Amino acid sequence: MTSSLVLQAVLSGIVNGFVYALVGMGMAVIFKGTRIVNAMQGEFAVIGSLVAVFALQRAGLPYAVTIAGGIAAGAVTGFLVDWLFVRPMTRRGAGEEGFLLLTIGLAFTLSAAALFFGGRDSHLLPGFGGEGVVEIFGAFLTIHALWLVGIAGAVVIALRLFYTRTLIGLSMSAASLDPDGATTTGINVARMRALTFVLGGALGAVAGLLVTPLIAVNYQMGIGLTLKGFAAAILGGLSNPLGAVVGGLALGLxxxxxxxxxxxxxxxxxxxxxxxxxxxxxxxxxxxxAGRKGG
Structure with missing residues (x-):
């Protein structure tokens, strides 16, 4: 076993780990804000990727526009899940088990929808920065893999700043920690929970868009990403979105x-x-x- 082979495995593990981390972060964001274990997080990735693929290949839109459209599709799907399903169940006093069954059912439903609209074929997106390859001490990475790591790192930093420096992020944290107390200070808890699903959907879509140039997306991909993301979130602390980064990298390696x-x-x-x-x-x-309470 050569050192270059070990380095190749380590670099591949880091790339995969950031993908798992993004999915896990999305799950942790939703759990942090709503106490719902979202078993359909991987479907956000599939939806975002397929929307981008069809917008690029069939509508001929610019690549940047298709990427923005894919992220928006994940965010809108998250909003619709909250508006159409979570809010009515919350009003009827549904428990954690009911919400878990809801997201499992939605995962299968969205997978079937992806099969209906996208077919059984797998689809790839062009790599960011072209199709070139970089050599690092005898190991090789595609240019897109470097972009993936850089973008994922930027998302992690942005999420940290969002929760600690912005009014909306602080309000979302307050609504998740003490809903009654947040309501007395004028925070719209229902709106904050909706934004939680929007953010979780957007993070899932980003993960899908980053991985699709490396692994072709299809209707079956969602469940695998959900399981890996859930493992990452559990390793890092399900209430701590940033802990999912540590869990994702550990799992990838x-x-x-x-x-x-x-x-x-x-x-x-x-x-x-x-x-x-x-x-x-x-x-x-x-x-x-202590890490389980962070983020």
Missing amino acids: LESLAVLSFPSGYKDAIALSLLIAIMILMPNGLLGR
Whole structure:
């Protein structure tokens, strides 16, 4: 096993880890704001990617416009989920189990819709920065992979600043921590929860748009991204969106390094088995009990 092969696995793990982190961040944002475990987070990625693909290939729109359209599609889908389903169930006093079943059902529904409109074919987007490759100490990464890491890092920083420096972000945090107290200060809690789903949908779409130039999107992709994102969020603390970054990178590296010793077909089983072991040893996640409250 050469050092360049190990470095290749590490770089691939970092790239994959940021994708899982973005999906996990979206799940953590929604859980932080609503206490709902969103089992359809990966479908936001599929929706955003397919909208961008069709806008680019069939409508012939500029690439930047299609990317913006994909993010908007994820955000609008998040708003519609809250408006059409979550709010009515909240008014009727639905419990956590009911919301979990709702998002599971919506995941299958949206997957079927993606199959109906997009067919069984897989679709790719052009890579950001072209199709070139960069050599790093004997390992190789596409230009798009570097863009992915850079954009994902910028999203992480922006999300941190959003929650700590903006009035809306602070209001969303207050509404999630103490809804009754937030209401007495004039915060519209229902609106903040709707914005939580909008933000979660947008983050999911960003993850899909970043991964689609590397892995072709299809109607089946959502469930895989949801599971990896959920694992990342659990590792980092489900109430801490920024903790999902640590969890996503850890999962991505475990997954890639497992391929060095075992056939690639076993990478998911090995990575998730190690994840189970980590959670047994560290039940509060990689960041500990305090980290679960961060973000």
